[in-house]
Amino acid sequence: MKASVIGASGYGGIELIRLLSNHPDFELHAIYSSSKENVSVTEDYPHLAEVCSLPLTKIDPDTIKETSDVVFLAVPSGVASGLAPQLAGGHAKVVDLSGDLRLKETNDYKKWYKKEPADKAFIADAVYGLTEWNRENVKTAKVLSNPGCFPTAALLGLAPVVKNNLIDMKNIIIDAKSGVSGAGRGLSPLVHFAEMNDNFRIYKVNEHQHIPEIEQQLTWWNKDTAPITFSTHLLPVSRGIMATTYAPLTSVMTTEEVYALYVETYKNDPFVRVRPSKQFPGIKEVAGSNFCDISVDVDTRTNRLVIVSVIDNLVKGAAGQAIQNANLMFNFDETSGLKGFPMYP
Secondary structure, three states: OEEEEEOOOOHHHHHHHHHHOOOOOOEEEEEEOOOOOOEEHHHOOHHHOOOOOOEEEOOOHHHHHHHOOEEEEOOOOOOHHHHHHHHOOOOOEEEEOOOOOOOOOHHHHHHHHOOOOOOHHHHHHOEEOOHHHOHHHHHOOOEEEOOOHHHHHHHHHHHHHHHOOOEOOOOOEEEEEEOHHHHOOOOOHHHOHHHHOOOOEEEOOOOOOOHHHHHHHHHHHOOOOOOOEEEEEEOOOOOOEEEEEEEEEOOOOOHHHHHHHHHHHOOOOOOEEEOOOOOOOOHHHOOOOOOEEEEEEEEOOOOEEEEEEEEOOOHHHHHHHHHHHHHHHOOOOOOOOOOOOOOOO
């Protein structure tokens, strides 16, 4: 199957190239960029020498959708809303890694992304690709909206207790940290080396665009969902996300009982690893992989549940999950091309 990547000059696009280059079922067919044309991708990314010799090509939706089997859109939010509809309806299936097709309410998109949304009917047809919880719909998707990196970590951590009505849905606090690659390759004072190195800062306080995405999915799972508290921080590391979630339990439970629920819930999910009691994961333990590692613990003094989930923001939080979804869309093994274990140390 021929795979094309649009937005191949960004971090998400480069991660797609890395993973697709070793994929047994997808052939990396073409790579596209709006900022560069007819230059080798190795000019910006020398580490791809002898790995990918394809030139960056001008984006031509009509050609792309007829010469590709699957198109990965690794473009900024606000771009995919116009591009994805042009790519749909042809031969190719579309996997969008931006946030443009995630929010079903277009007014929410306007509010949180400060951009004009795609057509509401087109958004309604896009399948939300949180793989472990939407497999059957992913399998038949023609256009797929890949989840955000923070929502992936937070939602995989919350799902078992939310769907079983075990926590107070009006008191969820998610404290999340990300490596700076999550901000993309663009330059800003926030990610400037002198500002970020040896530093740790909060950003987008009560304004992060992933808030409505998390709330939307929680509401689909549990109608008692109320607005969440969600805080994001930048770590002085390249990649990785840790989401630490706090929520009161609705009844008295032990850590062992909650742990057993998570093990049972994710026993058939190859990329979710539930850690034994008191073994809390670090971001380096999933770096470069498509794994989400989860640990749970009950504070018996407060009867509050603590959930720790970690992912690589560029893999399970972006390119890896996109390929995991594409595998299902083409009836391949879900783990195809994604079986590599984490880079450590």
